Amino acid sequence: MDERIEQAQLLCDRATFGGEAELLPEADRALDAAEADLALTRGRVLHARFLRQREADEAELAFFERARELYRSLGDRRGEAEAVFWTAVYHQVVRGDHAAALPALHRSRDLAAAAGDHRTLSYALRHLGIAAHQAGELADARALLEESTRLRRELAFPAGVAANLVGLAYLAAGQDRPGDARALLDEAAALAASAAAKAVLDQVDEARAAL
Numbered sequence: 001m002d003e004r005i006e007q008a009q010l011l012c013d014r015a016t017f018g019g020e021a022e023l024l025p026e027a028d029r030a031l032d033a034a035e036a037d038l039a040l041t042r043g044r045v046l047h048a049r050f051l052r053q054r055e056a057d058e059a060e061l062a063f064f065e066r067a068r069e070l071y072r073s074l075g076d077r078r079g080e081a082e083a084v085f086w087t088a089v090y091h092q093v094v095r096g097d098h099a100a101a102l103p104a105l106h107r108s109r110d111l112a113a114a115a116g117d118h119r120t121l122s123y124a125l126r127h128l129g130i131a132a133h134q135a136g137e138l139a140d141a142r143a144l145l146e147e148s149t150r151l152r153r154e155l156a157f158p159a160g161v162a163a164n165l166v167g168l169a170y171l172a173a174g175q176d177r178p179g180d181a182r183a184l185l186d187e188a189a190a191l192a193a194s195a196a197a198k199a200v201l202d203q204v205d206e207a208r209a210a211l
Contacts, residue, residue: 036070081111122151159197
């Protein structure tokens with residue numbers, strides 16, 4: 001059993017049998033924290049399924065928004081940063097609406113930076129870079145992806161670094177730097193292989209064919 005649910009049950013027993021009703025708000029907070037984590041994870045499962053099947057499920061967004069609401073009420077900046085990021089991903093990736101995703105991506109970036117959550121920050125920067133690339137702002141896109149990549153190297157997150165390098169390779173090709181694009185894809189392939197990141201290896205192959 002999740003320890004927060006167990007804690008809430010113990011607090012409930014104390015309120016019921018010991019008359020300590022003042023403990024119930026603490027039980028509510030424990031359950032809200034557990035529900036927030038569950039909602040976020042359920043949304044991520046639906047998103048992973050979308051990436052595989054390309055069939056949108058609006059429940060995905062509802063889960064992320066519920067998680068965001070709960071984390072915010074708990075004052076959990078780290079959790080809120082992650083939930084806000086995933087609401088942005090729903091708009092950007094599932095609906096293909098980069099403009100709608102931008103406010104949430106900026107908010108997630110700010111929250112993650114304030115909370116010291118460099119992993120979520122790296123994701124927000126990556127997707128801001130994707131939006132900039134789609135808008136034709138190649139220099140900005142490169143700067144954002146490079147900063148995301150720097151954070152991911154520090155976090156020892158090779159699959160994430162590899163995914164970013166694929167994006168940087170497309171940018172290099174768009175900026176007439178074919179040699180850089182090839183080198184980036186070679187490094188991406190090596191990192192993805194070391195991390196058993198088959199999906200990223202597939203992206204490398206697609207990029208090599210396209211570029």
